[in-house]
Amino acid sequence: MSMNFGIVLSPRSGTDWVRAVQGAEQQGYRTILMPDTLNTPSPFPALAAAAAVTTTVRLRPNVIAAPLRTIATTVRETAALQLLSDGRFELGIGSGRPEARSEADRLGMSWGSASERRGILAAAVAAVRAQVDPTPPIVVAANSPRMLAAAAEFADRILLAASPQATEEQLAEMVRVVRDNTDRDIRFTHQLVGIGDRLPYWLGTHLGLTADQLRADGAAGVLDSDPAAIVDVLESRREKYGIDELVVPGDLARDFAPMLTHTR
Numbered sequence: 001m002s003m004n005f006g007i008v009l010s011p012r013s014g015t016d017w018v019r020a021v022q023g024a025e026q027q028g029y030r031t032i033l034m035p036d037t038l039n040t041p042s043p044f045p046a047l048a049a050a051a052a053v054t055t056t057v058r059l060r061p062n063v064i065a066a067p068l069r070t071i072a073t074t075v076r077e078t079a080a081l082q083l084l085s086d087g088r089f090e091l092g093i094g095s096g097r098p099e100a101r102s103e104a105d106r107l108g109m110s111w112g113s114a115s116e117r118r119g120i121l122a123a124a125v126a127a128v129r130a131q132v133d134p135t136p137p138i139v140v141a142a143n144s145p146r147m148l149a150a151a152a153e154f155a156d157r158i159l160l161a162a163s164p165q166a167t168e169e170q171l172a173e174m175v176r177v178v179r180d181n182t183d184r185d186i187r188f189t190h191q192l193v194g195i196g197d198r199l200p201y202w203l204g205t206h207l208g209l210t211a212d213q214l215r216a217d218g219a220a221g222v223l224d225s226d227p228a229a230i231v232d233v234l235e236s237r238r239e240k241y242g243i244d245e246l247v248v249p250g251d252l253a254r255d256f257a258p259m260l261t262h263t264r
Helices: 014-027 043-052 071-084 098-107 114-131 145-154 168-180 201-206 211-216 227-241 250-263
Strands: 004-008 031-034 058-061 091-094 138-142 157-160 187-191 243-249
Touching: 004 250, 014 031, 014 043, 014 250, 031 043, 031 243, 043 058, 043 071, 058 091, 071 091, 071 114, 091 114, 114 138, 114 145, 138 145, 145 157, 145 168, 157 168, 157 243, 168 187, 168 227, 227 243, 227 250, 243 250
Parallel strands: 004 031, 004 243, 031 058, 091 138, 138 157, 157 187, 187 243
Antiparallel strands: none
């Protein structure tokens, strides 16, 4: 199968982190991704630790909010990760989740308008490309039409930051916006929302969603638990839309394991 799989992990302890990232590499995940919030450890030192105990898996924050760091800080941290990972780092970056405004306040950073944040994002990407050698792949998270159109200008890959309820038709529309704004062959990433009857803990606990409800709504991120059925869906989306990477939440890793075995 010509799909790549990433897994979102967050350390609970140093020993747990080593075990988790090495396990993900052995299972066949191509990329380890780590959230960037003030409620989770900082992704840069955590991914540096992951780089020290792995050899092939790629490493990516998922995703840093450009307005929460100065551009110089983003460049410096990116350069450090490229060095320590022997070039396995990928810069996942975006203009910031809506709820990140409070995090900007806590960090003493200006949040700004949506347009200003898009400008900071574009400037940060340009600075990384100019100052980090080798330049890492730039993966931009985007959702709104304006952010998708902006990302089309400078992203190497776009994470379709759709809602858990997003349908395949909505994913197709997001891809269309990108393709209408560039002639480059940009590839896309989508995140698994559920598999079979299982959802990530936060979706059920904090948002009150169920797999049955999402399936009834036609949510594209909820997949059947049968590996063969998953392959059919993912290959179709790769061919139609260029979605060739699926990101798996860490708490769905056990449920997704048969899929990795099936595609080896």
